Amino acid sequence: MSGPQDESEPRAVSSEAALISVCAALGAARACGPLSKAEASLLRRARQLPRPSAETLSRLIAEIRAGGDPLGEAFCVVRPGTRRRSLGAFYTVEGIVTAMASWVLARNPDIIIDVGCGSGRFAAAVRRLGFGGETIAIDIDPLATVMTRANLTVLGHRHATVVHGDLLRLSLADSRRGRTAFIGNPPYVRHHTLRPEAKRWAQKSGDALGVQVSGLSGLHALFVLAIAGLSRPGDLGCLITAAEWLDVGYGSALRTLFAQHLGCVRLDIGDPRTSAFGDAMSTAAIVSWEVGYSDAVSMRETRDLKTLRALTGGRAISRDTLTRSSRWRDLLHPRPHRDGLVPLGTYARVHRGIATGANGFFILSRDEAIIRELGGHVRPCVTRAHQVLSSGGVVRADKLDHVLLEVQDAADHDRALRSYLAEGIRHRVHERYLCEHRNPWWRLGGGPPPPIVATYMARQAPMFATNPDRCRIVNVLHGIHFREEVGEDIATTLVVWLNNHRDTLTGGRTYHGGLRKFEPRELEAILVPPLHELDARRVK
Structure with a gap:
């Protein structure tokens, strides 16, 4: 430069x-x-x-x-x-x-x-x-x-x-x-802003290649689809992209294209704490391929891609292992085997908190709810990850400063509520994207509040807390819902175990600066002791 x-x-x-x-x-x-x-x-x-x-x-x-x-x-x-x-x-x-x-x-x-x-x-x-x-x-x-x-x-x-x-x-x-070589840094545009015709093109192109393309795929994935469609045996390429496709569900099309169609030769992954792009908070991966290549793939994690000198070296990963894996980064950092532990999803489902579509309307301070006489229509709500991080493992309603508007039935509408909903309509809240797709627009849904809440995106491992007052949570947090009813004591023991073993939790994905994120299914995959063992430990 x-x-x-x-x-x-x-x-x-x-x-x-x-x-x-x-x-x-x-x-x-x-x-x-x-x-x-x-x-x-x-x-x-x-x-x-x-x-x-x-x-x-x-x-x-x-x-x-x-x-x-x-x-x-x-x-x-x-x-x-x-x-x-x-x-x-x-x-x-x-x-x-x-x-x-x-x-x-x-x-x-x-x-x-x-x-x-x-x-x-x-x-x-x-x-x-x-x-x-x-x-x-x-x-x-x-x-x-x-x-x-x-x-x-x-x-x-x-x-x-x-x-x-x-x-x-x-x-x-x-x-x-x-031989034709494709090289570059495909544009990084998230799926939210792609034109409908681009998404239709992706589905049609994926069908032609026998690859299922997720609607969550960004423009960089569409570029790889286009390159695969243009390539012939012997062609090659080298691209640098955001690295999220290595581990997420909607990255399966790219993993299939590189592993099976394009013939991945090597993969150089940037350390999650650094960024290869000047103004994008994203970890990068460089993928190199030759169409027709079918031997082992060289994989390497590089401390800082900006100081990269050559694409050489790395750990050999068999093609079969690469093809079977849904989380390519884990191939460089295999999870330690831990006898006797089972996935959290064995006992619980994980759901993201409520997405209101208009937090400024649906989330009120306690004082505002009192002034507006909405006390019968609100529930205490955890609105910030910090409230869990600093909770000591238990979130309590009386420590929360905000409430969530929670209306299930039109019959609940008293004068104060009717006035507040009318105010929302005057401010066109009902026309917001999520509100517009709810019927009626003011009913948030979300099922019962979770007995355990968890952070899922921070520069540290997730933190867990019991929720004995069954406060609501918004979508900055995950809720852990047991598949079968368990007592508060079991929930508490599980939270204590999880928080005591935070540094050993593997999974999720890591972005630039060490920002770790766990999607619901990834949190369900973390390993925990069987609940009967937790119960025995509690009794002892």
């Missing part, structure tokens, strides 16, 4: 318009294939701005040729993070790019495709490392492709084509010769 700019020198790029002007001056329109209408429109805007100085251009050219990406760095400054995140634009640091590019080039590809190219860091890296063959760089953002054109023009890449378009719609000639 480029070094810091001298404080005495005015910043060359202070806006997107200025960035476009710099790209135009560097020759973005002169090479790398025809411009799209959107790209041409951006570059026309550049004509209305002063041309960057010769000194500025010379400095930028020197930085690009030396291995930096001043255009991409400027883009990350002038475009707000919220806008970049909407397109999944999280840029990859230089050391990772170089290591991935070196791995790909060592396998002598004939064509290299930079998927979701951004400013073209991967396409530029393979060029600097001596690749002179056909390179295709594709991105849906026209400013990204204009930056890539500028970078590759400066590097003198004569066989590069930059495509402003969607990888999901890319087609490659069946007559292409040799």
